[in-house]
Amino acid sequence: MGIYSRSEDRDAHIYASETLETLLGGLWIAKGITSANLYSMMDIFCSFSKTFELQLHGGSLIKRDDSQLQPGCYFVVTDGYVTVTDEVPLLRAILPKSPKPIxxxxxxxxxxxxxxxxxxxxxxxxxxxxxxxxxxxxxxxxxxxxxxxxxxxxxxxxxxxxxxxxxxxxxxxxxxxxxxxxxxxxxxxxxxxxxxxxxxxxxxxxxxxxxxxxxxxxxxxxxxxxxxxxxxxxxxxxxxxxxxxxxxxxxxxxxxxx
Known part of the structure; x- marks a missing residue:
C-alpha cells in the first residue's frame, strides 16, 4: 500500500501571519473554488478569537466574494489569534474493507x-x-x-x-x-x-x-x-x-x- 502526501499538489498555502513562518494549511485550487469558499473552509479547520481577513502575500486583502481563488501564499490578518483544530477526520482507506452495500x-x-x-x-x-x-x-x-x-x-x-x-x-x-x-x-x-x-x-x-x-x-x-x-x-x-x-x-x- 503506497502512502502519498496530499500537500504536494497544493498551489495555495495559508499561514498564520505575514512572516509565513507558521503554516495553517492549504489546498489545490480547483475550478469553482472562490474566495468566499476559502473563508468558509478556514472556519472548518481553524478557530479565531476575533474576526479575520486573508491577504495574498505581496498583494491585497481578499474579499469574501465569488471570484475564482488564485494560487499563491495567503496569510491571516487579525487582532486576535488563530489555532488549528485538533479534530481528526474519519479516514476510510486505512480501514479493513468495508462490507458491501446490501x-x-x-x-x-x-x-x-x-x-x-x-x-x-x-x-x-x-x-x-x-x-x-x-x-x-x-x-x-x-x-x-x-x-x-x-x-x-x-x-x-x-x-x-x-x-x-x-x-x-x-x-x-x-x-x-x-x-x-x-x-x-x-x-x-x-x-x-x-x-x-x-x-x-x-x-x-x-x-x-x-x-x-x-x-x-x-x-x-x-x-x-x-x-x-x-x-x-x-x-x-x-x-x-x-x-x-x-x-x-x-x-x-x-x-x-x-
Whole structure:
C-alpha cells in the first residue's frame, strides 16, 4: 500500500501571519473554488478569537466574494489569534474493507438517482448498472460512530428491511460512477450543500472528469428521499479536514503494489 502526501499538489498555502513562518494549511485550487469558499473552509479547520481577513502575500486583502481563488501564499490578518483544530477526520482507506452495500440499499439508490449524482452521467441501458456504484456517504465501517452521534435521527426513510440499521437507508447514499466513487471515498471530491450544492474537487486527478464547479441537478435535490444536508455537510467537512488542515492527511493508495 503506497502512502502519498496530499500537500504536494497544493498551489495555495495559508499561514498564520505575514512572516509565513507558521503554516495553517492549504489546498489545490480547483475550478469553482472562490474566495468566499476559502473563508468558509478556514472556519472548518481553524478557530479565531476575533474576526479575520486573508491577504495574498505581496498583494491585497481578499474579499469574501465569488471570484475564482488564485494560487499563491495567503496569510491571516487579525487582532486576535488563530489555532488549528485538533479534530481528526474519519479516514476510510486505512480501514479493513468495508462490507458491501446490501441489496435493498443498492436497488433503492439506483431507482432514485438513475445515474452518477456528481457527473450527471446517466445509466442508458435499462437494467444494466455496470460502472455505477451505490456509495455510502457516511461509511459503513464507522457504524459505531454513526450510532454514538445520533445520525440515525436524520433519517426519515428507514431501510426497506426493518432489521437493517439506519446507516443503510438510501438517504445515506448516492449513485456514483466507479471512478467518482473512489474519489468520493478518498475525500478527493465532495459536495458543499451551503454553496448551492456545488461539487468541490480537492485533487488534480479529478480534472479529466469535469466535476469541479458543477451543481447537483434540481431533480435530485427535489426528491424527498435524497440525503439530508447534514450528511452532505458532514462529508464536506471531512474533505476539508483531510485535504486542507496542516500538511493534509496522508493518502493511502490501497491499489498500489508497493
Amino acid at each position: 441489496k435493498p440499499f443498492r436497488n433503492a439508490i439506483r431507482q432514485r438517482d438513475q445515474g452518477c449524482v456528481l457527473s450527471g452521467r446517466r445509466a442508458l441501458m435499462k437494467g444494466s448498472w455496470t460502472g455505477f456504484d451505490a456509495a455510502h456517504i457516511f461509511p459503513l465501517a464507522y457504524e459505531g460512530y454513526w450510532n454514538d452521534c445520533g445520525f440515525s435521527d436524520l433519517i426519515t426513510a428507514p431501510p426497506a428491511t426493518k432489521s437493517d440499521s439506519a446507516i443503510n437507508s438510501p438517504q445515506n447514499g448516492i449513485l456514483l460512477s466507479a471512478s467518482e466513487h473512489h474519489f468520493f471515498a478518498a475525500y478527493d471530491v465532495s459536495i458543499n450543500p451551503d454553496d448551492n450544492y456545488k461539487v468541490v474537487c480537492f485533487s488534480p486527478n479529478t480534472v479529466p472528469y469535469g466535476l469541479a464547479g458543477r451543481h447537483l441537478e434540481r431533480k435530485f435535490l427535489d426528491d424527498p428521499l435524497r440525503p439530508p444536508d447534514e450528511l452532505l455537510r458532514w462529508h464536506f467537512r471531512q474533505a476539508v479536514l483531510v485535504n486542507m488542515k496542516g500538511d493534509g492527511e496522508p493518502f493511502f493508495d490501497i491499489f498500489s503494489e508497493s
